[in-house]
Amino acid sequence: MHRTKVKVAEDALDANTTIAQANRGDFDRDGVSVVNLMSAPGAGKTTLLESVFGMGLGDVRAGVLEGDVQGSMDADRIAHFHVPVTQINTDSGFGGECHLDANMVRSALGTLPLADIDLLVIENVGNLVCPAEFRVGEDARAMICSVTEGEDKPLKYPLMFRACEMVVVNKIDLLPHLDFDVDKLLYNVETVNPGAKHQLVSARTGEGVEAFRDWLVGVGEREKATA
């Protein structure tokens, strides 16, 4: 007799993984690459995306999913660049959820023109803890760390820095006015995530943003290459 054993999803993270895989299947079907973009509040995720969209992504057609506890200010800013954008608000759950999970992303998929984009950037809720715990079906994870936050953050929030293949170090235009040691930060990043890529940028002046744009374009072409 043929016997099949099914492992029942045991907890919230198992359920999340199952739904993330379903999202992944939908993204694959439409040849969409997905970047999960994370950071602390105010590190400059939206400003960096504005800078990138201002430059353009070449042949890569992008869309954005905005995650916020409340409001749609970031989505409004992104919409100015004629990029399809959907806002998810997490404030219906438990006083406001502090992260996006796979099911929240799934609930938004129907509103996104997946067939017409190559790259979906998911701007997560500003938080250095829980967003790193919930995969949403992404190809790559990037995080932004601002030089105003101090060099110790990789050691204090190791899971976030470990979960990302790209660490963007933002607000470098402020370095002359800070007691901040970039080498110390990068040493701490390397300590928790050996070999992680990093890029120094100023989303405000545009310095270094082209290199991050090129990385995004590279991710955008991953699924195209295999589709």
Added chain:
Amino acid sequence: MHRTKVKVAEDALDANTTIAQANRGDFDRDGVSVVNLMSAPGAGKTTLLESVFGMGLGDVRAGVLEGDVQGSMDADRIAHFHVPVTQINTDSGFGGECHLDANMVRSALGTLPLADIDLLVIENVGNLVCPAEFRVGEDARAMICSVTEGEDKPLKYPLMFRACEMVVVNKIDLLPHLDFDVDKLLYNVETVNPGAKHQLVSARTGEGVEAFRDWLVGVGEREKATA
């Protein structure tokens, strides 16, 4: 027949409230006032406390409870000021808890010399969402918002700004180098929390810190007055 009806704690927040009340009872017994200090990662909680302890709190004897996902760097910094300090790490729970709750604080009470202090400052995990949802038995809540984070934060994280009676606006020494409108931030604070106190400070230069210190001393004297 006398009947007693006991409402069973229904969920995690109910249980948290019950434990917060137990903490409150212990603080009251020893005449300890408690401040729950919250902010985004890197807003400057520890640097502000260093600045305050450098000035001294007059007759108010302080202790500190440090909440971090991992590490004890902040506790080590505070210990230099000969202030009793206990570190709580939240990384045993679910990939790292993003906030302190009443039970975590309760687990640390035995390590704190409550009988010998007047004021306990609890430095929460850096996060603008969940810490505001969990009372821990505190008298007052303060949050630090840095001018590098943008003026929109009260609108994006309203519960945090609403939960606090004192909003400290930090890093004002950087204002000349930023496109940041302090009035716009304060307008947004007033929108979500009418009448909230605020104090502009630079923990780095010390500007404004004395006024925050005075507020802390005032809280420290609340329980003394009633004890």
